[in-house]
Amino acid sequence: MQLIYIGLFGALGCLGRYYLSGWAYALAGRGLPYGTLAVNLLGSFLLGLVMEGSLRSSLLGSELRMGITVGFMGGFTTFSTFSYETFRLLEEGSLLQAGANVLLNVLLCLAFAGLGIYLARQL
Numbered sequence: 494m495q496l497i498y499i500g501l502f503g504a505l506g507c508l509g510r511y512y513l514s515g516w517a518y519a520l521a522g523r524g525l526p527y528g529t530l531a532v533n534l535l536g537s538f539l540l541g542l543v544m545e546g547s548l549r550s551s552l553l554g555s556e557l558r559m560g561i562t563v564g565f566m567g568g569f570t571t572f573s574t575f576s577y578e579t580f581r582l583l584e585e586g587s588l589l590q591a592g593a594n595v596l597l598n599v600l601l602c603l604a605f606a607g608l609g610i611y612l613a614r615q616l
Contacts, residue, residue, distance in 0.1 A: 498560030499567075506568025536573035540566050544577060 513535065514528030521527040543561050547553045553561070566573050575598055582591035 495556045495559050498556050499564035502560040502564030503568035506565040506570075509565070510569050532570050533572040533576075536566060536570035537576035539569075540573035540577045541580070 510532050513532055517528040517531035540562060543553070543558065543566075547558045575594075579591050579594050582588075582594060
């Protein structure tokens, strides 16, 4: 049942990302990647809300929580997971690890995106 929740919620997350991005671009234009920013902001907020809420309450069962967090949020944005994990490191006082997580994710992901672009241009 858990896999069904993850798959169904994942599809909803993908559609949510598509529609929210489009709405943000229509509203703010394309001077900056506002659609991605809107998705990342909302996703980070929602993952923090759901994770902390589910840790403090039994309102969500484990299958539903996995459907929302892994499925919906995974389809919506993985930046939310990065944000949540970094915040938890900061909260635990692991400043070096949090800083390393930010630097490694941003710098290495940019480098790997560049590598992918470079390789695609060579084909």
